[in-house]
Amino acid sequence: MKSRLEDLPTFETRRATVKAVHYNLVQVALKRLSSPMRFALPKLRTLDLHLEKDAWIVVDKSLNDIPVMAWVDFDTAGRASLHEDIPCILKIYHSHAGMLIEKVMEAMTLLIGEQLDLPDDAPAKVLPLNKSAK
Helix, strand or coil: CHHHHCCCCCCEEEEEEECHHHHHHHHHHHHHCCCCEEEECCCCCCEEEEEECCEEEEEEHHHCCEEEEEEECCCCCCCCCCCCCEEEEEEECCCCHHHHHHHHHHHHHHHHHHHCCCCCCCHHHCCCCCCCCC
């Protein structure tokens, strides 16, 4: 699916960051459950979330899976610890997609948590390690 993104014009492309808890949760789910993964987003009628190791894509299934937005190019090369946020590129293909970012992240966390059979507050319990501890 990521290869299709290169052929489409974007409304906006910007540098962004993904919270470490979201990134880590997706990577665990992709390894434990299946890769790629696809979820219907609750309360967002025709939108699905397609997750791959190197791209998270929100698509409109009523329009032949046209992308609405996509997080790509996750920069994990210099990542020193699991609690650091991940820089990436956010590609926006629809003028109102920016309003959905928080809803998509919230839905993604809940849906993956259900698939992994995690308690509802499990991702919130992940705490950063003390950098001074050895």
